[in-house]
Amino acid sequence: MAWFKKQMKVHLSFLGAARNVTGSRHLIEVDGTKVLVDCGLYQERQFKDRNWDPFPVNPAEIDALLLTHAHLDHCGLIPKLVKEGFKGKIYCTDATAEIAKIILLDSAHIQEEDAAYKKKRHEKQGKTSPHAYEPLYTTEDVEACFPLFAPLDYKSCVKISDSIEVCLYDAGHVLGSAIIKVTASEDHQKRIMLFTGDIGRPDRPIVCDPDSFEQADYVIIESTYGDRVHQPTAxxxxxxxxxxxxxxxxxxxxxxxxxxxxxxxxxxxxxxxxxxxxxxxxxxxxxxxxxxxxxxxxxxxxxxxxxxxxxxxxxxxxxxxxxxxxxxxxxxxxxxxxxxxxxxxxxxxxxxxxxxxxxxxxxxxxxxxxxxxxxxxxxxxxxxxxxxxxxxxxxxxxxxxxxxxxxxxxxIHGFSAHADKVELLNWLKELKSPPRRVFVVHGEENAAIAFGDYLKEETSWDVLVPEYNEKVVLD
Ligand SMILES: [Zn+2]
Ligand SMILES: [Zn+2]
The missing domain is CATH 3.40.50.10890 (Rossmann fold)
Known part of the structure; x- marks a missing residue:
């Protein structure tokens, strides 16, 4: 008989958008289940080579992909993930699935054109390319992802395994965008993680205001405008x-x-x-x-x-x-x-x-x-x-x-689909008790660090701005 209760352990790895804006990708591992949140393309010039790197975890071992929304910096590497063996479901809202398909087809087209253009240019210059003129992915690679999309409504949940349940809420960023609540459980213990994806602003046209939450153990929050306050939209x-x-x-x-x-x-x-x-x-x-x-x-x-x-x-x-x-x-x-x-x-x-x-x-x-x-x-x-x-x-x-x-x-200033630092703080302050820790991601390094400092000052919470590929244990 056990004398003490085993402490549950959730592993969280920051595989992208860590101290930079694009390439969102976070891996959760609980009791043998592996779930990826977002699989985005790197778009900053200095990080683009990372798109070609092998995945840090074998795609075939990932049980499910949770997609916050259809922007390329969140969905743009899905075709590569699928090409390299991912066979799980892609959970997101219906609108995100439909828009992601349009955006990924366009992205494949651009990848194909870029590869052809590079080949032509290099032939003229007598050079060879490290990527052998292969596009990152093709239209066929994108189409192969379509059957994996599994649409989920806002405020509805799905069980990935005995240890992970996932629910979607409105992020108010673009049509279909979701905040993803992941509940990890093991031996009757539970941890709630909130992944904001990109989070919108109150009172914007067309989309609803972001849903708020009263309880979370861990929050993984974006910080695109973590060091700024927007001009009034009026x-x-x-x-x-x-x-x-x-x-x-x-x-x-x-x-x-x-x-x-x-x-x-x-x-x-x-x-x-x-x-x-x-x-x-x-x-x-x-x-x-x-x-x-x-x-x-x-x-x-x-x-x-x-x-x-x-x-x-x-x-x-x-x-x-x-x-x-x-x-x-x-x-x-x-x-x-x-x-x-x-x-x-x-x-x-x-x-x-x-x-x-x-x-x-x-x-x-x-x-x-x-x-x-x-x-x-x-x-x-x-x-x-x-x-x-x-x-x-x-x-x-x-x-x-x-x-x-x-x-x-x-x-015209004032158009922005991202909450500024005050709006991010107000959203977090809806939590009734301090989370165990907040992780600040999806911001240029300066913005992410500035938001982390601001949050610590305003709340005295435990805040971390993770490094690229950093892996933490959540207990
Ligand atoms: Zn976005
Ligand atoms: Zn984004």
Whole structure:
């Protein structure tokens, strides 16, 4: 007979987004069950090589994958995981499964193009590549993942094994995004872990506010804006109306580089509000991004995931996705035809930071027109074409040609799908008793450390900012 109760042990490994933003990947091991939370792609230039590294754990030994949401930095390495032997289920919401499929197919396409381009370039230079010009994964690799998706509703749970149960809650970040609650149990002892994935902000359009929790033993929280406080969102509509009206009066075009998931739909949401309030004139609006169009279709299918205002709009047939004047363009020819149309109009196209896609053509076609405005509604990373515009550069090389920026360049602040440091703290403070420990992940090293310090100061809780590949024992 045992004299003492065996202490339960949960092992948690930080296999990505540890002291950096992208490549989210955390492994939980309890009593022989292995569960991965997210399997994201590294997107920062200095970490991209990690995408090619062998998985630190044999994919065939992982029992299940829990996916917080469909952004590439959370789902982008799933095809590689499956290609290398993972056969378990991928648990996420229905909307996340549908959007992830669209985003992964696009990612495979980019990987295939990149590999072909690199081969061509190296052949010209007489060099060879360490990755032998193989794409990281192909369209077929992506399609092989589809049968593994196992959709789960918010507030519903699934048992992975006798020792692990998983429940999904709304993270309020993008459509379908989930906070994942993992309950590990062993010998009648229980530990609750919360994985925030990316966590949204209160009072954003379309999506609901993040669910909060009263109890958790461990919290694994993102810190993208862990060292910042966002500007008030109230100004978004005013700034937007002003830019649109000014450009309309000049007879110019309004060009908006935008991300396909959430941001494009939010832009439509604000346009819809401004139109209904008669603060802007009616004009043609083109959503010139096949990926954004496909994702918008997923939004239309899931009104049950909208917040109350958005649901009301849909019920009154005033949905932003049926905006008067809105046209979805699919083919390249349709996209090119937009350029022939004269007069004021709004063009929303990808990519959000102008690193590729149709937006480059729209910018090139309008950059010389002082009547037009290029409007940035999202974060522009260092080294991207978008960043050069917002930095105010006047000569910009685009599509192989040096061009003078004569169009107006404007920026709307306040669009953000991530909670800032105060919002993150407020969310954590809903907990009725201190967690045993909080792990701060998914932030640039400075932001993660700053948020860790801020949290310690404000709460005196036990906080750790884990290193890449760090493994901890949770008891
Ligand atoms: Zn995200
Ligand atoms: Zn993320």
């Amino acid at each position: 100004d978004i509509k005013d700034t937007f109306a002003e830019i649109i009206n000014k450009t309309y009066e000049r007879g110019g075009k309004i060009i908006i580089p935008s991300f396909a998931l959430e941001r494009s739909q939010e832009v439509l949401y604000y346009l819809n509000e401004l139109l209904r309030e008669e603060r802007i004139p009616q004009m043609k609006v083109f959503l010139d991004s096949p990926m954004a169009t496909r994702i918008t279709k997923v939004f239309k299918k899931h009104p049950e995931m909208f917040d109350s205002q958005m649901r009301e709009l849909v019920m009154n047939h005033e949905s932003p996705f049926i905006l008067p004047g809105l046209q979805f363009t699919e083919s390249t020819n349709e996209s090119k035809a937009i350029n022939e149309i004269k007069g004021p109009m709004i063009i929303i196209a990808g990519s959000g930071m102008c690193t590729g896609g149709r937006i480059k053509h729209h910018i090139a076609n309008n950059i010389n027109d002082p009547n037009s405005t290029i409007v940035f509604v999202g974060y522009q990373a260092v080294g991207t074409l978008g960043r050069r515009f917002v930095n105010g550069e006047k000569e910009i090389r685009i599509l192989g040609e040096e061009r003078r920026v004569q169009a107006e360049v404007a920026r």
